[in-house]
Amino acid sequence: MTEKEFAEKYPFLFVGTSDDGTEIYTWIDSFPEGWWKAFGEKMCEEIQHEIDTDPEASEFCILEIKEKYGELRVYAGGSTNRIEEILDKYSFISRNVCIKCGKPDVPMVYAGWISPWCEDCWRENIAEQQRYLKTVHPDDPIEEYPESMHYEKFVHADESWKIPGEIHTKVWKPGADKPVERVVDISSTVAMIRDKSQGVPKNKRRKRDEQK
């Protein structure tokens, strides 16, 4: 699908057109490439479903999309609780999906800053920087990268970097004296992302059930 087709199917993605009307700008332009590839359309599909079925979601609009602390952040207006839950789910999932190529189940990397890169993309990124430095300072010896730039896996408490199948949060109920744990099952979304990355055709992918 082209960007134009995406904007027709999911109108909240539309940003504007160039002055001469030949080019179209959408929020896909700000969406990190790997994340868009892994789950971008699925996220849009779920949001569009809310807009189509919940009158309170009719004013939904995106204000900003970016990566922050290694996760996807979508800032929106006219949101509903349900849409916020969808955005939170994908933000959580993005921590273990390569921001560059979209491969799922990769560790969050700590290399001076936190980022979700797979090891291949990370090495390619460093190599690219080195090639660039070589063109700017051809006579300088290539400096050994400092320890902080090395690929360091930032793992979950269970020593895994697989995307967890559940989101655990603490919520406060009115009048309660302590928070209660809330568990959201996201295993079917995660399974679909894995199937997609392995090239399983769309009609064979596991049916989304947590929506229904």
Ligand SMILES: [Zn+2]
């Ligand atoms: Zn990658």
